[in-house]
Amino acid sequence: MAKKRKVDNLLALAVLSTIVERPMHRYEIAQTLCERGKDRDMAIKWGSLYTVVQNMAKAGFLEVVGSERDGARPERVIYRITDAGRVEMADWTRELLTTPEPEHHRFVAGLSILAVLPPAEVIELLGARLDALGRILEVARRELGDLTGTLPRLFLVESEFGLAMLEAEAAWTRSLRDELIEGSFDGLAQWRDWHDRGMRPSEVTASIERGVAEN
Known part of the structure; x- marks a missing residue:
């Protein structure tokens, strides 16, 4: 049986698997996910991504490492994965590969x-x-x-x-x-x-x- 997770939106796992490469801001995360075709596997919406990233930071899976500003655009907060985030990413992946779950079709x-x-x-x-x-x-x-x-x-x-x-x-x-x-x-x-x-x-x-x- 699947365990209860602090952030259970599968978009969170996609974010962790992307940001593990290097620190990124939310727009860069979304752009990278779309470039890799992940938007075919799940709905990637700006509002959802914003909330998921915030929740993962609260859960201790991501942490803020700085910010940047591009011209007149709003300041972008840069996140990186934490050790707890790496553990969560690996554990969640193991669960998805081993534990069948009923999916509504x-x-x-x-x-x-x-x-x-x-x-x-x-x-x-x-x-x-x-x-x-x-x-x-x-x-x-x-x-x-x-x-x-x-x-x-x-x-x-x-x-x-x-x-x-x-x-x-x-x-x-x-x-x-x-x-x-x-x-x-x-x-x-x-x-x-x-x-x-x-x-x-x-x-x-x-x-x-x-x-x-x-x-």
Whole structure:
């Protein structure tokens, strides 16, 4: 089970992994994260970054080492990682690599109430999702291909994982859609019947519960 952390926003870990290289101000941290494509893994917003850096400083993971001013721009506070921050970064990384945690996925939420839509519409919607996934996969493969050979693989493994997950989702979605089209999906006839009879969701739920009780 994941432990309770003083700052539990994953953006904090990204900040620690960046600032460990050298002291930086917040704008430089954000710029470095975006240059390395971390904005694809998480939302990097100025307000969130400001709060995360402040909280990490309060927790003792970062410390102020100076400031600088560029022309008329506001003064920029420069931070560096502390020994406690290095320990937190390593410990958090170990936890993420070893401890599976349930992650909320919008697609799963939709699948959980699939019965509210008729099978024919679900087939159409899954087809639209596959089209969208195809476009996303095309971009992801191209971006990974462009980076391969220019960066050590050590810095590309998260992109490889993301691509693998997208491919797995597309394969599973395609398989489900094929079952619905071919008619091999278990319970498909009953599902169609519910919608042909115009049953309300509550009636569908009651019908399923009766079937479970009878079995």
